[in-house]
Amino acid sequence: MSPPLRVVFAGTPDFAASSLAALLQSRHAVIAAYTQPDRPAGRGRKLAASPVKRLALEHGLPVLQPESLKAAEVQDELAELKADIMVVVAYGLILPQAVLDIPPRGCLNVHASLLPRWRGAAPIQRAIEAGDNESGVTIMQMDAGLDTGDMLLVKRTPITATTTGGELHDTLATLGGKAIVEVLDALASGAMTATPQPAEGVTYAAKLTKAEAELDFQQPAGTLAAKVRAFNPWPVAWCAHGKERLRLLMATASSLRDGESPQPPGTLLEHAPDALRIACGAQGTEVLQVTRAQLPGGKPLAVRDLLNARSEALVPGLLLGHAFEETS
Template identity: 45%
Template sequence: MTAPLRILFMGTPDFACPSLQALLHGPDTVIAAICQPDRRKGRGRKLAPPPVKAQALEAGLTVLQPESVRTPEFLAQVRELAPDLIVVVAYGKILPKALLEAAPLGAINVHGSLLPRYRGAAPIQWAVLNGDRETGVTIMQLDEGMDTGDILRTATLAISPEDTAGSIFTRLAELGGPTLVETIQELKAGRITPQPQDHSQASMAPMLTKEQGHIDWSRPAEEVHATIRGLDPWPSAYGFLGGKRFRFFSPQLVAKPAAEPPGTVARADGQGLLIATGTDYLQLAEIQPEGKKRMSVQACLCGTPIQAGDLFS
């Protein structure tokens, strides 16, 4: 019987938590967790631990939070832990060669796309923004590049017209855990042949900005539909009416050529807002008026007058 591996886990946000949980319940031993330092959040700007830290401490793991992973002191700490394998899931920084080579089996990563498509910080959002019908997770061997290492295993996931970046985020995170554990067992058994990526097919998924959420209603309905879903929950898609910002959620395509100028409200009632685009209409079930919480359009209309003929910029 193969001895359990000593695994050093590196991850920071919610996306990494299901993978850590799967490892904790798997046949190998997680010896410590490394995550980004606590950051100030919210209106009170209080220090808050990253999700992986909270999960690791609850499991009784040692947690390290270096400001830099490139110092000799940190590398010495890792070598002292003597890991057989380093597992990285959304840690947040590119790792130096010395760290990647600090474990005999190297370092492997759980990435939220089907590589080489969508390398970078926001692969899940860009898959939805671009109207893809499928995405997945890739388990890869880490190298010094950004998501350029050899592929060990992939698992696919369908994207429905109702999916948002948030819903795909959750489903991919859950898919990553068992896929990671299966990959490690195959590695231990010597049954995986790493496959180099076809770099000619690579595409990038850069970090999103708030400005990307400003809707251009003259675009085709399918593109606006994908924008609203791909930016939900952050930074969210928005438009302006009467000088106030409104954020939009839960869109549905209405296949009927728009008769009004793009951005015009064709109907506002309990069913939602029907808004003209450059081609057809979108019906929006949820909205967030400036300074208020996200709510149903029906609830919004009780206190915010939006009516047919209004034009969102």
């Protein structure tokens, strides 16, 4: 068997910690972990360690947290580790070319999309929002571009009509950990070569913002349902409910019942046994069917339970999504 590789890991959130955990269980030697500096978190805004830092410390790894990788002394410190390869997963800092050149076998990235589709910051959510029927992870040899490097391995997984952003995140995190270990095993034995990304099919996954989460019921039901699922658990799709917000956590596209007339977009129609039905589309001829939601001051609930507890707040005929404009 070929000798194990000496690996420096760089990552920050839970998604990255899954890959680090897989590497720690592999035959390869993780010798240090880079992660972003501790940031304020929670109601008390106390400094909190990243998931990668917590996991690294549990395993006795040296943890390095530079604000940037551009300084010569930071690059010298990386070089002194004498790693064979660097694995980067959702690190959050730009790697200058000087850093990419330090490990003899370069830097690998675990990217949560089927490159070249969804390069950029939010590939998981954008794939669901766009209605893609599959996603996956790509192990990429990093270069100076934005997710433009040659591909070493691609692993795929389906996106179903009920897949949420959180569920796809967890699936891809696990898939990414398995894939990076597979790639390192193959590289160590010299059994893998990289393939350039196709020139066609490039899309960019812009960073998520809270402003996007407000639903516009003039849009088609399929578009709205995809957004609801993509933005669960963050930033969470919502619409105005009186002077407050109704948060929508799971939805599918549906249609008007036989004999049911179109209503203004945003109108709460007669309920299904376990779903809110909201008129949508430019003419109010489509239906967003919501099966999980959260009323102001309440907990996220299946709609069946929500209707049992708070039916007076969700009376058919209620117009959602307009009160903020009317009271401003």
